[in-house]
Amino acid sequence: MGAAQAKTKRVVLYGDGRRADVMHAIAQVVPLLKEKAELLHVCTDQALDLSRIRFDLLINFGGDGSILGAVRSMGANQAAVAGVNFGKVGFLATYELPGLLASLDDILAGRVSRQESVIQEATLIRSGGKRSVFLAVNDTVISRAAKSRVVSMRLSIDGSYVSTYQVDGIIVSTPVGSTAHSLGAGGPVLEPEMDAMVIAPICPHTLAVRPMAVPANRQIEIEVIEAETEIGVTFDGQVFEPLKTGDKVVVTRFPHRFILLGGGTETFYHNLRRKLLWGGHIEHSAQQAWRP
Template identity: 30%
Template sequence: MSVQPAVVRRVLLLAHTGREDARDVARAFVKALSSHGIVVRALAEEAADLELDPDDLEIVAGGDDDAACDCELAIVIGGDGTILRAAEITHERGTPLLGVNLGHVGFLAESEPEDVESTITAVVEGRYTSEERLTIDVSVFTDGQLVTSTWALNEASVEKAARERMLEVVVEVDGRPLSRFGCDGVVCATPTGSTAYNFSAGGPVVWPGVEALLMVPISAHALFARPLVVAPSSTLAVEVLTRTGGSGVLWCDGRRTVDLPPGARIEVRRGERPVRFVRLHAAPFTDRLVAKFGLPVQGWRGA
């Protein structure tokens, strides 16, 4: 009779090393999870910056593209920017992300600093679920040739490269031109990103359970330049017109950039790989909106 080897549980720890409070929270997770036999993996540079004991960790190189291999989840300590960076690291593996918010709004995070103890307990006991979030795949063409392919969780924004020069574009949906206008840019967002740049640009808030793509012009000089919500099977496109000589820049999640010469074409469609987020409790998205934005609900007489 063969003896089955014990299953090793492993989590990846990622943190905003520039925050003092991240060090204490990271240490709490490492100490508690290790004491329960869960292996905590960390990037070498982050472990050093957080002053974590390497004897308590499984260390991997900071440039390791497979840092999330064999990890059941990634614990992310920081704000939404840190979670977006974690999404880049774990995207290929599809590792669920558990965000512990140390930022201002922290819309992508599931836990707050005061909830660290209960969050640790939930991880140890495996009392969590995960949900998939739609992403977008982004393709950039110049002279009809594909030059860059990338992806985003929140949004891909086409923006003017020079402050003094407006960007003139034609936007397209499903292979058909919709409108031409001068603008500061165009945001193509996911429902997850609807509370990020899309929100600041005047786009709608879309519940995460809705599968859709969003397109929102930024400061457009046009009679018809309204926010659009289209089917998840649709393809959005933005063409930078050549006649004005204006160049642009593509930003993906505010982290990755691509220069856009006049004549560039950007196509956005539903991503092949979703991003997964850990959920510790089934709180309605409405409650998250109220809490994160401090919305006034006094006087409500519902159920």
């Protein structure tokens, strides 16, 4: 019965075909998958519109950035993601290739940990009324150009005015993105499955402004009040749109969630210690002292 169920899984492989190591890894996975599941696509140019395909599992060969792009491409058609790490940090790409090969049966049978996280839906409203909608898995960041002046921005939550900031920018982060750009702006670390968002001003020109966490069901509106400089909004650090005075960005919770396989609480805190050096390094031997 288990084998029959595994064969019903519809799988897409997703990776950068320009990388020899990625293509070598995909070549090892393909014959195994054909025995155990229905392999729908091997996408090596990352141009496939994943929102138009019905499938159950995406195996991503790359780094965290590649996963972010794949999740946005899926849109409302969110399938579970297993990430094989060919990047640097690998917070989301939780498997190395040998681990994926060893765990493939368990992944297809649903016997691995499953983490579901908030995705942002950001609506860009131009001063003339035109609207465009974007998704973000990590964060939506409104910021000035490197050599520009500070920008005045107004923040409202659920229609209630919060404050007007003189800042270099504002980050609205998901829990998954709380260990990315938001962390560098002094934002808190959130567990990935928390139903919340972080609002973190970038270099505010006052000591009174601090990052804050709000429930994910809030509507977060940021309006550019005055920008005598270059300014734009970036989604996951990958998609950029220029902004001007009077433009607004409204961030809400997307109805669908990002599903990551092989994550979970233990993996999250392990990654904080090993990849972000959380709390310094603790030796395994009880007789070794803590060292920073």
